[in-house]
Structures are given as C-alpha cells and as structure tokens.
Amino acid sequence: MIKRTPIIDIxxxxxxxxxxxxxxxxxxxxxxxxxxGIMFLAVNDGSIIHNAQIIIDVPNFDDALLRSIxxxxxxxxxxxxxxxPAAGQSHEIHATEIELYGTADPEKYPLQKKGHSMEFLRxxxxxxxxxxxxxxxxxxxxxxxxxxxxxxxxRGFFNVHTPIITGSDAEGAGAMFRxxxxxxxxxxxxxxxxxxxxxxxxxxxxxxxxxxxxxxxxAAMALTQVYTFGPTFRAENSNTPRHLAEFWxxxxxxAFNDINDNxxxxxxxxxxLVQYALDNCMDDxxxxxxxxxxxxxxxxxxVNAEPFVRKTYTEAVEILQxxxxxxxxxxxxxxxxxxxxxxxxxxxHFGKPVILTDYPKAIKAFYMKQNEDGxxxxxxxxxxxKIGEIIGGSQREDNLEKLSQWAKEQGVPEKDIWWYxxxxxFGSGPHSGFGLGFERxxxxxxxxxxxxxxxxxxxxxxxxxx
Ligand code: 4AD
Ligand code: MG
Numbered sequence: 001m002i003k004r005t006p007i008i009d010i011x012x013x014x015x016x017x018x019x020x021x022x023x024x025x026x027x028x029x030x031x032x033x034x035x036x037g038i039m040f041l042a043v044n045d046g047s048i049i050h051n052a053q054i055i056i057d058v059p060n061f062d063d064a065l066l067r068s069i070x071x072x073x074x075x076x077x078x079x080x081x082x083x084x085p086a087a088g089q090s091h092e093i094h095a096t097e098i099e100l101y102g103t104a105d106p107e108k109y110p111l112q113k114k115g116h117s118m119e120f121l122r123x124x125x126x127x128x129x130x131x132x133x134x135x136x137x138x139x140x141x142x143x144x145x146x147x148x149x150x151x152x153x154x155r156g157f158f159n160v161h162t163p164i165i166t167g168s169d170a171e172g173a174g175a176m177f178r179x180x181x182x183x184x185x186x187x188x189x190x191x192x193x194x195x196x197x198x199x200x201x202x203x204x205x206x207x208x209x210x211x212x213x214x215x216x217x218x219a220a221m222a223l224t225q226v227y228t229f230g231p232t233f234r235a236e237n238s239n240t241p242r243h244l245a246e247f248w249x250x251x252x253x254x255a256f257n258d259i260n261d262n263x264x265x266x267x268x269x270x271x272x273l274v275q276y277a278l279d280n281c282m283d284d285x286x287x288x289x290x291x292x293x294x295x296x297x298x299x300x301x302x303v304n305a306e307p308f309v310r311k312t313y314t315e316a317v318e319i320l321q322x323x324x325x326x327x328x329x330x331x332x333x334x335x336x337x338x339x340x341x342x343x344x345x346x347x348x349h350f351g352k353p354v355i356l357t358d359y360p361k362a363i364k365a366f367y368m369k370q371n372e373d374g375x376x377x378x379x380x381x382x383x384x385x386k387i388g389e390i391i392g393g394s395q396r397e398d399n400l401e402k403l404s405q406w407a408k409e410q411g412v413p414e415k416d417i418w419w420y421x422x423x424x425x426f427g428s429g430p431h432s433g434f435g436l437g438f439e440r441x442x443x444x445x446x447x448x449x450x451x452x453x454x455x456x457x458x459x460x461x462x463x464x465x466x
Contacts, residue, residue, distance in 0.1 A: 002022060004076075007025065007047050014090060026074075038058060041056065079094050110124050111124075111131065137442070168412075169210065212228035212249070226253050227250060228251045241451055256430060266391050299447070310355045311357075316341075359376060365410075368394040391436045394432065394433075
C-alpha cells in the first residue's frame with residue numbers, strides 16, 4: 001500500500017515529491033475523456049481547487065472497469081508521477097493500478113455538467129461541495145475561521161463559549177426560536193389556561209440565542225479582552241440575500257475600550273481578515289473572480305488600501321437627504337437606515353467602507369451607552385460595499401440606573417437580566433464590543449451574491465432540508 005498523496009502536494013509542493021516514482025491518489029472524477037488507446041481523468045480531492053491529471057493506457061486495464069469510471073466516481077489510483085507536456089498543469093500521473101471505490105450512475109448523478117444554477121445547487125446541497133465553487137467557499141470559510149482565532153489569540157484575547165440555549169433576549173428584538181420538550185399535542189396548562197412553562201425541561205421558557213454578547217460582557221468584566229464565535233439564531237421572516245435564520249457571529253468584548261477604540265479594533269480586524277484571504281486563498285479567489293465577479297480581488301485590495309470613513313448617523317441622514325436619489329424607504333432622522341441607504345453611502349457617495357456612529361436611541365438595543373444629548377447612543381455599524389451592514393456594535397451602558405431604566409422601557413424585564421445588571425452593580429467599568437456576521441464576511445470575501453451560498457446548509461424561512 002502506498003500512502004495517499006493529497007493533490008495539493010502535486011500542485012504546490014511538487015519539489016517534495018520524486019519524479020518517476022509511484023504515488024497514490026484518492027479522489028473523485030471530474031471529467032473523463034479519451035479514445036481506445038489513451039484515457040484522461042481529471043480528479044479532485046478538495047485539498048485544492050485544481051485537479052490532478054491521470055493518464056491511462058487503455059489496453060493495460062480491464063475494459064469493464066474503465067467503463068464504470070464516470071463523472072462523480074470515487075477512485076484510488078496508483079501511478080508514476082511525471083512532468084506534464086500539456087499546458088495548464090505541471091505534472092501528470094501515469095496509472096499503474098486503479099481501484100474503483102464507488103461508481104456514480106450517469107443517468108442519476110446530478111452533477112454531470114458545469115454551469116448549474118445556484119438555485120439548482122441549493123436543492124442538492126449535499127452534493128454541491130463537489131463543485132469548484134462550493135469547494136472554494138468551504139475552504140475560504142475554513143481559512144477565515146482560523147484567521148479569526150489567530151487574530152484574537154495573537155492579541156491576547158480569550159475565546160469564551162457562551163450558551164446556545166438561553167432565557168434572555170440579548171437584542172431585545174423578540175425574534176427567537178423556542179426550545180422545548182413539552183408535548184405539543186398535550187400542553188400542560190396553568191389555572192388561567194396559559195401554557196405552564198414550569199413543567200418544561202428547564203422549568204422555564206428558553207430560546208436559541210440571538211447573540212452571545214451579554215455573557216461575553218460578563219467575561220470581559222473579569223478577563224478584559226474576550227471574544228465569542230458561535231452559532232446564532234434569528235426567527236425574523238427576512239427572505240433576503242443577506243439574512244439567515246442560523247448564522248455564525250464573532251463577538252469581541254473589551255473592558256476599558258470606548259467607542260473609538262471599538263472602531264479601531266473593528267477596522268483592524270476586518271482588514272486583517274481580508275489580507276489573510278488575499279495571502280492564503282488566492283487560488284480560490286482567482287477562480288471566483290473569473291467565474292462570478294470580475295472585480296472581486298480589486299475590491300478586496302481597495303478595502304484595505306485606505307482608512308474607513310467615520311461619520312455620525314445624523315451626518316449620514318443629511319448626505320442621503322441631499323443626494324437627490326430616489327429611495328424605496330424614507331430617509332428621515334429617527335428611522336433606521338435600510339440596505340439601499342447603506343449601500344448608497346458606501347458604493348456611490350464615499351466609495352469605501354463607512355462606520356456610522358451615534359444612532360437614535362430608540363432604534364438600537366437597550367444596552368448601548370447613552371450620549372449626553374439624551375437622543376442618541378454610542379452605537380457603531382460598519383457598512384461594506386455589496387453587503388451593507390457587516391458589523392454592529394457599541395460602547396455599553398455602564399451606569400446601572402440608566403441601563404435598568406432603559407431596558408425596562410424597551411420591554412426587557414429586570415428578572416430576565418438581573419445577572420447582567422450585576423456587572424453594573426459590582427465593579428462596573430467602561431467597555432465596548434461588536435458582532436461580525438461570519439456569513440456576511442464570507443459574502444464579501446467570495447463575491448457570492450446570496451448568503452445561502454456561503455454556508456454549507458442554509459436555514460431560511462421554510463427551508464431546513466439536509
Ligand atoms: O447588529 P447585530 O444584531 O448585533 C448584535 O447581535 C450585537 N449583540 C453584536 C455585539 O455588539 N456584540 O448583529 C451583528 C452582525 C450584523 O452586523 C450582521 O453582520 C450579522 O450579525 N447578522 C446577520 N447575518 C446573517 N443573517 C442574519 N439574520 C443576521 N443578523 C445579523
Ligand atoms: Mg445591527
């Protein structure tokens with residue numbers, strides 16, 4: 001038995017391999033062509049976007065075996081490594097022995113040809129990792145995950161695991177998925193006819209978390225610099241190319257940082273990730289640039305070339321009102337900005353990423369630090385080309401009275417967040433943090449146009465197959 005050589009080693013590290021020696025490749029067949037004398041297999045094992053070329057001297061092999069090798073088949077091939085005379089590849093493998101692990105009936109295998117639509121590929125999300133596009137997306141997700149942990153680790157942050165099942169609504173927005181073990185067909189009731197949650201598994205009502213922030217704040221008020229990276233769930237019925245019901249979020253939280261430090265951290269963080277992708281994912285980026293988005297690599301470089309613009313919400317509203325642009329949604333002080341407004345600012349007006357701060361208090365979450373004007377909070381949203389909001393964050397309200405008063409007015413009862421309020425009761429201090437939507441980052445890095453295509457198995461309204 002010869003040890004398997006990953007295809008990436010043939011393409012990127014061939015100096016470590018010996019020419020004219022026998023190697024073994026295990027992979028899936030992408031294409032097969034040839035004639036009675038010679039056959040060419042392009043095979044891919046996902047270690048890199050490029051295929052390995054296998055040359056088969058047809059008369060040396062069993063006819064039936066060769067006929068059963070079709071697009072999608074899984075094979076193990078021993079062969080002699082040679083330099084390739086053909087353009088487009090440096091090496092090829094001249095097969096000496098072929099084992100067919102699994103065939104793929106050409107009548108039934110759905111990935112026969114190139115150029116399937118994204119919609120079709122979503123219906124076969126269990127097979128789409130075998131396409132170049134989704135191979136690239138999966139690999140980029142991995143590299144970005146690693147880069148996120150590296151960025152924080154190198155700067156002395158600690159990763160905290162915050163709960164997924166929670167009794168509190170961190171964003172105070174109420175769009176949560178209920179978690180229960182109660183029998184839906186036979187619900188226990190209280191005397192006044194309501195569902196008796198005390199009979200449920202946790203003896204209370206709980207949900208899937210919409211954010212790890214509140215618990216991250218508890219950790220930051222002891223370890224100073226922390227971050228979370230976990231799944232988050234939102235039951236909002238937003239059927240857009242930028243919303244998922246289940247997505248991943250990175251939430252750093254830093255004691256003693258004010259809103260300006262928070263903006264600096266967000267900008268450094270995102271630029272680091274973009275640079276990491278340019279340095280480590282170029283083969284995949286070049287493929288995506290060629291296939292989907294001719295400006296992708298230029299856009300990634302452009303974002304890193306200059307400082308982000310920093311403006312207040314109030315300034316942004318003035319710019320939008322004076323733009324002469326027709327928007328679908330109204331622009332007026334006090335209304336939340338819509339994606340069309342955010343993208344106008346970033347793509348048309350400034351031509352670079354923008355950080356907006358000091359939003360009206362009433363449209364932001366209860367925990368944001370209130371400004372002296374009584375109307376605005378120290379919020380910040382980072383807005384990106386093609387995406388709109390990629391990061392949302394703030395300095396946190398550290399004054400107990402202001403926080404508990406405003407939480408109450410916003411419909412977040414003290415009994416749900418008494419433990420959160422305790423950090424303001426005992427040793428309170430200034431602190432700030434933000435949340436980066438991982439899939440929005442991957443949308444930006446890959447240039448894909450729908451968020452359903454940057455997560456392996458998307459969850460959206462009426463869609464949780466696989
Ligand atoms: O602005 P959001 O709601 O902020 C928070 O959840 C804060 N607790 C973060 C913090 O300060 N620690 O969400 C943060 C980011 C958004 O900017 C967006 O990138 C992403 O999460 N996001 C979504 N991504 C995909 N699908 C959805 N439904 C999303 N909702 C938010
Ligand atoms: Mg937000």
